[in-house]
Amino acid sequence: MIAVELSKMLRRPRTWVTILLLNALPTLVAVLLAVTDLGPRPGSGPAFLSAVLADGTLFPLAALAIILPLFLPIAVSVFAGDSVAGEAQSGTLRYLLVRPVGRTRLLVAKLVSVIAFVLLAVVIVAATAYVVGSLLLGDQPLAASVSGTTLTPEQVAVRTVLAIGYITLSMLGVASIALLLSTLTDSPLAAALGALAFLIASSLLLTLDAAEVLQPYLPTRYWLSFVDLFRDPIFWRDIVRGIGLQAVYVVVLLGAAWANFTTKDVTS
């Protein structure tokens, strides 16, 4: 069942179009940087972007930092929001359930497929950015940590893998919101937009001093903490908090999605 769901995801034109679009913005940024040679001043602009003019192999991290705040969450919301509601809207949900596919199994398969999509997207963006960065941008092996000390290429590689894992977990939080909404409505659009509204509200509250008491619990609070993996030594505090927070969101939201979906009348 999970294998079938994965093959469905991979055979869908939408999957590849989304990944292509996710690659477009970082690639455009790389081309602009290479042509103009105008990097942002260190400490301003998206993370790592000031360093990539010198060392293009750092561009995967810059690319992830570019798509993380908005592009990637949109893609994940659309994808996860469509997972159950899309089947309901096209009518295929009832045929899956009378096939029969257990409701819990279907939900798990959808979740696995969303995780696979996030991983696939993040890895492809990172790989593309590595190629683009190596070709277009600086080739001094700077490999500088955010703290200013030098990291070995092995350290960079390990920490990049950790960063991809952390970003995937952060996106899993988004996916859980969208998946819950996807079991509540038969409209994929409503589920995706609902999840996005939640994230936009969270981002907005993060900028508001009056919302300070809420801020440690907002889902987007620790998203960009993956940058801390590239400090020397790694600054774990926010990363650990981020992991804990996302884990709570994922468990609660997926639990609610499961409770709703396994007891609901499928009238689509």
Place this chain on the structure above:
Amino acid sequence: MIRTRELTKRYGSILAVDGVSLDVRAGDIYGFLGANGSGKTTTVRMILGLVLATSGEVQLLGQPMPRGGRKALPQVGALVEGPAAYAHLSGRANLALLDAMGAGGVRRTRQGRIDAVLEQVGLAEVGRRPVKAYSLGMRQRLGLGAALLRQPRLLVLDEPTNGLDPQGIREIRELLQHLHANGTTVFLSSHLLAEVEQLCTRVGVLDRGRLVLQEDLADLQAPTGRTVVHTPDYDRAHALLDGRIEQRDGDRLVVRGADPAQLNAMLVSDGIRVTELGPERRTLEQVVLAATDTSSHQVGVTR
């Protein structure tokens, strides 16, 4: 095959299905009749475990639903409220996906089974085209093909001839008769009386959520004990049959007495001309109309 007991579904204040006790036996072609909005589809969905009953029980192939769906549903083929498929994939790919999704879809035999059902439902030529290029009738056939893919013991079909042309309707009818002859039980929900009358061996009639009739079609259409005679010689027939004529409509007389042969001999020996003669049978339409209240035909009251 399907047995429900006092099955009830309430949506808020609306009682969609009200105490329905169906009994579909092995070997039936069961026609489940009812106006649009009478609760047919909700009942079908409860039988298949898609909608959870407010109260009452469903037994599908001896298994309680929805709990026993894992055991019962692999032996059931279903078409519920129109077909559905992934539009960007071919009909063939859709069947393969659905087959791979759950238990009982043996991979080794999959291609062969897909070829066979595409042939059966008349889609062999277009199986490789994407479903978005299919007409409504072709989608309907594909949905039927999906239901047949694992040679189910029971077919649950909701409006299976929707969107088909008369030729297609006849093909599907012949296909269902063929499957029935090979031992498949068919549960067919429809609002088309003619379709049910031509195909079914047993009917249940749903009216505003209540099962108002459930009987063998042959019993419903049994002779009524009266004979219908067409004759241009009304006055002489009237004199001869004195008092046995119950109705007259122009040349058409309804005569008390269940033996048309005897009546014919009597009329002819008296020189009365007969153009048509036969035992009176009720049509399914008359039966259904008698069973349901006339008020159910007002849209808005219907639920």
